Amino acid sequence: SDGLTTRAHVHTEKPGEVLSYFMNFGQLLDVKINNMRIQTKKRTERLKEKPQAIVSISNGEGFKEIFKSLGVSVVLNGGQTFNPSTEQIVEAIEEAPSENVIVLPNNKNIIMAAEQAAKVSNKNVQIIPSKTIQQGIRAIFAFNPDLDFEENAKKMKDSLDSVISIAITKAVRNSKFNNIEISKGDFIGMVESNIVATGKDLLSVLIKTLKKSLSVEHSFITTFFGNEITEDLKKEIISILEEEFPELEFEFKDGGQRHYDLLISVE
Secondary structure (H helix, E strand, C coil): CCCCCCCCCCCCCCHHHHHHHHHHHCCCCCCCCCCHHHHHHHHHHHHHCCCCEEEEEECCHHHHHHHHHCCCCEEEECECCECCCHHHHHHHHHHCCCCEEEEECCCCCCHHHHHHHHHHCCCEEEECCCCCHHHHHHHHHHCCCCCCHHHHHHHHHHHHHHCEEEEEEECCCCEEECCEEECCCCEEEEECCEEEEEECCHHHHHHHHHHHHCCCCCCEEEEEECCCCCHHHHHHHHHHHHHHCCCCEEEEEECCCCCEEEEEEEC
């Protein structure tokens, strides 16, 4: 105060009432009102922003938790029989807490929509052309927050071929593939989308599929259980795999995916 003017700083939920009160004592000069709630929210949002963020598309609650635990910012539901639209992928990119966003489609049928979303978004977007969830998880392990955006994208793309993606599913209709007769309800073992084994028994198809895909350099297998695999069947699968392949290291997780009884990553 200089005897004629007084400076006041007030925190209030009702700025209008404060202004009315001070007008009883004279003229108001240079009034400035800040909404502290909005300022605090903006500051919190800035603190949450990351130099780089990852968006991943997946199928199943288990996989959603796995991706989140690995540092993925936004997990968008999608995959076999359900492909998210370009618009939905753009929304996920905008939701990501960074101007630099890496997108993992994790399905060959989603890559094109993801690439279109990258063109539409105003953010810096890199699409890692992962064709399977297994490739997507492998790519995340190649991510290094200390590297710059372009370096990370290159490392993640280069990592995709270092994993073999295996899937065990059921046939939904009678069909024929490479002279193999497949009946509705049969289990099908696929290696990188190629059918290598079929049969009525899941465990025997699983063993045949792995034996046709493994080589001496492989040492680690991760098995993701689908949403229809019971606890008893999980125990059977774990037991037979460890018995059949004692030289390999195994990890078992609940993916919760639909349509695929098992998704397997071989490294």
